Amino acid sequence: MDVVKIALAKGRLADDAIVLLQKIGINFSDYSKKSRKLIFIDDSKKIKLVFVKSSDIPVYVEKGAVDIGIVGKDVLLEKQADVYEILNLNIGKCKICVAGHKDYTMNYSKKLIVASKYPNVAKNYFNKKGVFTEVIKINGSVELAPILGLSDVIVDIVQTGKTLEENGLVVKEEIHDISARLVVNKVSLKTKNGNIGRIIDGLESIV
Numbered sequence: 001m002d003v004v005k006i007a008l009a010k011g012r013l014a015d016d017a018i019v020l021l022q023k024i025g026i027n028f029s030d031y032s033k034k035s036r037k038l039i040f041i042d043d044s045k046k047i048k049l050v051f052v053k054s055s056d057i058p059v060y061v062e063k064g065a066v067d068i069g070i071v072g073k074d075v076l077l078e079k080q081a082d083v084y085e086i087l088n089l090n091i092g093k094c095k096i097c098v099a100g101h102k103d104y105t106m107n108y109s110k111k112l113i114v115a116s117k118y119p120n121v122a123k124n125y126f127n128k129k130g131v132f133t134e135v136i137k138i139n140g141s142v143e144l145a146p147i148l149g150l151s152d153v154i155v156d157i158v159q160t161g162k163t164l165e166e167n168g169l170v171v172k173e174e175i176h177d178i179s180a181r182l183v184v185n186k187v188s189l190k191t192k193n194g195n196i197g198r199i200i201d202g203l204e205s206i207v
């Protein structure tokens, strides 16, 4: 039988995703967080776990380099890949929000400068509202942008709200609820249906 390849990112979702896979009998005994290895095979030798940068997962799945991806909805909204989004795994829950300095009042009557790791999400959101924006792509520590005057607001992930609070920012608008999704390559779903179907059914029964 063909080996099924699952892409996952090292980082926040990894531990919870591995626990979900364990719950449906897929165990990676040789996996260790400290390892620099990028591919692990499960104990039954039928499934490979491939560690990919989170923002690269949609393209790996779309192109069929892996069959399945476990990835945040934020990444899917940003990348718009041609994949099947099959399941909400209900892990990695957070929100993607517009945030700004607590004293800043949203002003749609002039150009809004937005900094974000999610430029497409930001553009789509403000375009739909008919707001004229300039979006600046930032790769991390996004909260700094309004503090240092790089932007009026940010579009970023908020979970506990601690990062915003400790930096004097507040949520101005909520854009989308986020959680991890199971995505599947369109061809793989047909050609490896038995194996992939079992993984989907198993996960569906526990999430």
Ligand SMILES: Nc1ncnc2c1ncn2[C@@H]1O[C@H](COP(=O)(O)OP(=O)(O)OP(=O)(O)O)[C@@H](O)[C@H]1O
Residues within 6 Å of the ligand: 009, 010, 011, 012, 013, 053, 054, 055, 071, 072, 073, 074, 075, 092, 093, 094, 157, 158, 159, 160, 178, 179, 180
């Ligand atoms: N603070 C958070 N709390 C909960 N979930 C989060 C939080 N930040 C991000 N996430 C979710 O977890 C996913 C993985 O986040 P993680 O921080 O591990 O990776 P990343 O920031 O996308 O990757 P990288 O560190 O390589 O840029 C995100 O895509 C999002 O769906």
Ligand SMILES: O=P(O)(O)OC[C@H]1O[C@H](OP(=O)(O)OP(=O)(O)O)[C@H](O)[C@@H]1O
Residues within 6 Å of the ligand: 139, 140, 141, 142, 143, 156, 157, 158, 159, 160, 161, 162, 163, 164
């Ligand atoms: O609401 P909170 O629970 O405080 O979580 C939100 C923070 O988590 C994420 O950052 P991350 O830790 O991934 O850092 P980076 O984006 O700066 O790399 C996100 O970009 C926020 O900064």
